[in-house]
Amino acid sequence: MAEVKVRPRIREEIPLKPDEVRRVLIANEQFHLEDFTFSKRHNHCTIDIHPNHQHYWSPHASFNLEETPEGTIVRGIVGPKPNLWASFMVLYVFAIAGFTISAVIGSGMLTIGKSGILLYISPVFLLIFIVTYVAAQIGKNKAARQTQQIKDFIKEALSKAK
Helix, strand or coil: CCCCCCCCEEEEEECCCHHHHHHHHHHHHCCCCCCEEEEEECCEEEEEECCCCCCCCCEEEEEEEEEECCEEEEEEEEEECHHHHHHHHHHHHHHHHHHHHHHHHHHHHHHCCCCCHHHHHHHHHHHHHHHHHHHHHHHHHHHHHHHHHHHHHHHHHHHHHC
């Protein structure tokens, strides 16, 4: 069975302190100012696609620099922007809950001899789920190139830190 990747994870162990890793990232970002926008606060970093190249489905990377006795663990996620991710999660939950509730109540009402109209409405929620899934897959495909650019930048920057 194929692996389903919802949001690719980043996890690298670097033998440097977080401040040194941050310096390497800052030095490397100078070569990509046309492609990305960067934000670094303490041990948290974010990378977004530059506004000139951004579209609705453009990805967002967020990662933390966690200090360990051996150095630093860089841990994060590359995926859709948080507000887009939350919107899709709300749609999924709405569709699943609506389908379940309407199917259970509708079949219960049909069992006791009343109108089971809710049972016949439940496929609408199933359709909402399917449309949401298809839209998410289309967005994932449109963002694939930019997602790979962000992942390549992070790998390139962290390889210089090793």
